[in-house]
Amino acid sequence: xxxxxxxxxxxxxxxxxxxxxxxxNKQSSDVLIVDNASSSLLQTAIKQLTKRYILxxxxxxxxxxxxxxxxxxxxxxxxxxYRHVLFLDQDSIPHHDMILxxxxxxxxxxGKNKVAVVGALAIDMRDHSKGYFVHFEKGQVVRHYxxxxxxxxxxxxLISSGMFMAISTLEEIGFFEEDLFxxxxxxxxxxxxxxxxxxxxxxxDAHMQHCLGEKVYxxxxxxxxxxxxxxxxxxxxxxxxxxALYFRAYTPRSWIIQDIPRMLFRFIIFMLLIAPRKEYIKxxxxxxxxxxxxxxxxxxxxxxx
Numbered sequence: 236x237x238x239x240x241x242x243x244x245x246x247x248x249x250x251x252x253x254x255x256x257x258x259x260n261k262q263s264s265d266v267l268i269v270d271n272a273s274s275s276l277l278q279t280a281i282k283q284l285t286k287r288y289i290l291x292x293x294x295x296x297x298x299x300x301x302x303x304x305x306x307x308x309x310x311x312x313x314x315x316x317y318r319h320v321l322f323l324d325q326d327s328i329p330h331h332d333m334i335l336x337x338x339x340x341x342x343x344x345x346g347k348n349k350v351a352v353v354g355a356l357a358i359d360m361r362d363h364s365k366g367y368f369v370h371f372e373k374g375q376v377v378r379h380y381x382x383x384x385x386x387x388x389x390x391x392x393l394i395s396s397g398m399f400m401a402i403s404t405l406e407e408i409g410f411f412e413e414d415l416f417x418x419x420x421x422x423x424x425x426x427x428x429x430x431x432x433x434x435x436x437x438x439x440d441a442h443m444q445h446c447l448g449e450k451v452y453x454x455x456x457x458x459x460x461x462x463x464x465x466x467x468x469x470x471x472x473x474x475x476x477x478x479a480l481y482f483r484a485y486t487p488r489s490w491i492i493q494d495i496p497r498m499l500f501r502f503i504i505f506m507l508l509i510a511p512r513k514e515y516i517k518x519x520x521x522x523x524x525x526x527x528x529x530x531x532x533x534x535x536x537x538x539x540x
Contacts (some may be wrong), residue, residue, distance in 0.1 A: 237306070237317055237318040237319060238264050238265070238317065238318075238319045238321055238334065238338065238399075238409075239264075239265050239266070239267055239308075239311075239312040239315070239319070239320050239321070239322070240259050240264050240265065240266045240267070240320075240321045240322075240323060240334070240485070241266075241267050241269060241305060241308035241312070241320055241321070241322050241323070242255065242266065242267070242268050242322075242323045242324070242325060243268075243269045243270075243271060243304040243305060243308070243322075243324070243325070244268055244269070244270045244271065244273060244325045245272070245273055245282065245298060245303055246273050246274065246277060247272070247273065247277065247281070247325040248305060248325070248326070248464075248516065248525040249277065249280045249281070249284070251325070251326060251328075252281070252284065252325055252419040253395075254286060254328050255323060255325070255327065255329070255526060256288045256290070256487070257288075258328055258329050258330075258331065258494045259323075259329060259334070260288050260336065261331060261334070262329070262331070262333070262334045263442070264334050264505070265289065265291075265317070265492070266283060266290040266291070267290065267291045267292065267293065267308050267311055267312065267342070268285065268290065268292040268293070269292070269293045269304040269305070269307055269308045269411055270293070270294050270295060271297075271299060271300070271301075271304050272294075272295050272296060272297050272298045278294065279445070280363075282346065283526055287301065291306055291311075293308065293311060294309075298414060299376075299413075300416035300417055301395070301411075301416070301417075301420055301525075302410075302412055302413045302414075302415055302420045303411075303413040303415045303416075304427060305322060305395070305411050305420075305482065306322070306410045306411055306413060307404055307503035311401060313402050315450075315464050317402065318401060318402060318403070319338075319341075319399065319400065319401050319402065319404075320338065320399075320400060320402060320420065321397075321399045322332060322395050322396060322397070322398045323396055323397065323443075324325055324395070324396035326360075327357075327443050327444065327445045328360070328395065328398040328443060328445075328448045329355070329397075329442075329443045330355075330442040330443060331442070332441075333397070333441045333442060333443055334399075335353055336440045336441035337353050337355060337399040337438055337441045338361060338399065338437060340353050340386070340387055340436065340438045340440070340441070341353045341399055341400075341401075342532065344434070344436055346388070346495050348434045348435050349350075349431030349434060350404075350432075350433065350434050350435075350436065351400065351404055351408065351425070351428035351429075351434060351435050352393060352398050352399065352400040352401065352404070352425070352428065352435055352436075352538065353361070353369075353387070353399050353401075353435075353436045353437075353438050353441075353473060354393030354394065354396075354397045354398050354436070354437050354438065354441075354500040355396075355397030355441040355442060355443045356381055356397075356437065356438065356439055356442050356443070357394065357396070357397065357443060357444075357445040357447065358444055358445065358485070359444075359445065359447060360445065360448065361446065362442040362445055363505055364461075365380070365381065366445075366447070367379055367381070368387070368388045368390040368437030369382075369390055369391060369392065369526055370389065370390050370391050371391050371487055371489040371490045371493065373489060374488060374489050374492035374493050375489070375493060375504065376493050379437065381439035382431075383439075383525065385439055385472065386438070386439055386440050387436050387438050387439060387440075388436065388437045388439070389414060389434060389435070389436055390436065390437045390500070391425065391426075391429065391435065391487065392421060392422050392425035392426065393421060393425060393433065393435060393437060393474065394421055394445075394447075395420060395421035395444050396445060397441070397445070398421065404428075404433070407431065408424070408427055408428050408431050409427065410434065410463075411423075411424055411519075412424070414529075414530070415472070415476045415479075416472055416479045417469065417472050418469065418473040418476050419472075419473060419476040420476075422476075422477075422480065423476070423483075424491075426480070426483070426485055426486050426487065427485055429485075429487070430485035447463045449511075464509060465513050467511070467514040467517070467518040467520060468494070468518065469520050470519060470522070471519070471521055471522045472503070473517035474498070474518070474519050474520070474522025474523060475522040475523075475525045475526040475529065476526065476529075477494060477523075477526065478498075478522065478523055478525075478526025478527060479526045479529035479530075481494075481495075482529075483524075499521040501519075502516075
């Protein structure tokens with residue numbers, strides 16, 4: 236196959252990583268691991284996996300962030316003459332036919348549309364709840380749930396894990412934005428792709444097990460709401476990067492309209508309910524301030540391959 240699966244790792248759970256590699260291996264796809272300076276003990280374990288599953292690896296001398304690691308993987312794939320890349324997180328286990336399904340839908344949709352990326356449906360491995368695909372319309376979030384009636388949905392963004400795309404498309408749209416470091420990289424790239432006139436599609440028939448957030452909190456407000464919680468440092472990047480996107484010319488106004496109340500609501504929830512509250516509040520405030528100061532990137536400023 237001309238598809239390279241790129242997995243960015245940082246302090247991975249080795250048994251879980253092996254489950255991912257086993258699934259990909261059964262689908263006859265090549266794999267590149269880009270390790271973001273995991274501990275020497277874990278790197279030794281990853282190297283053992285690379286030998287066992289006959290795959291390639293790049294070793295970062297420091298944690299360069301997800302976007303930079305992904306970009307290095309894309310360049311490696313291009314130099315090796317792969318035509319397509321598929322990104323997987325270190326906690327995403329693809330279903331046995333996920334890669335085939337993504338490839339089939341990509342080819343089908345590309346025959347009719349200008350396609351940036353197709354992406355898999357995430358199923359939370361903790362409680363088996365299905366995710367959904369999102370479209371923004373008139374300041375509202377429209378959630379497309381896969382109920383068997385549709386094979387795919389046109390949407391406004393996808394999570395990076397499960398993204399399948401052509402390298403030629405990345406050459407047109409540009410690299411992932413490395414300064415974002417870890418959060419909302421996929422959101423920014425999808426917004427940029429849409430601004431270039433490309434379509435984004437969520438594929439209901441392509442499944443993967445995935446963990447959204449480090450913890451899940453549920454809150455009853457007339458109905459059960461789920462909150463996916465990361466560490467305070469991760470929340471800093473999420474807050475900073477979302478604020479920064481508010482100032483981008485290519486960011487959909489409909490997304491900004493619905494995201495500002497969401498950010499305020501999250502601030503209240505973390506301030507009142509999620510420990511360690513002081514640390515979360517500190518990181519969110521710092522994220523807002525740094526997001527306002529973040530460089531005002533425009534389309535042509537993003538580096539191309």
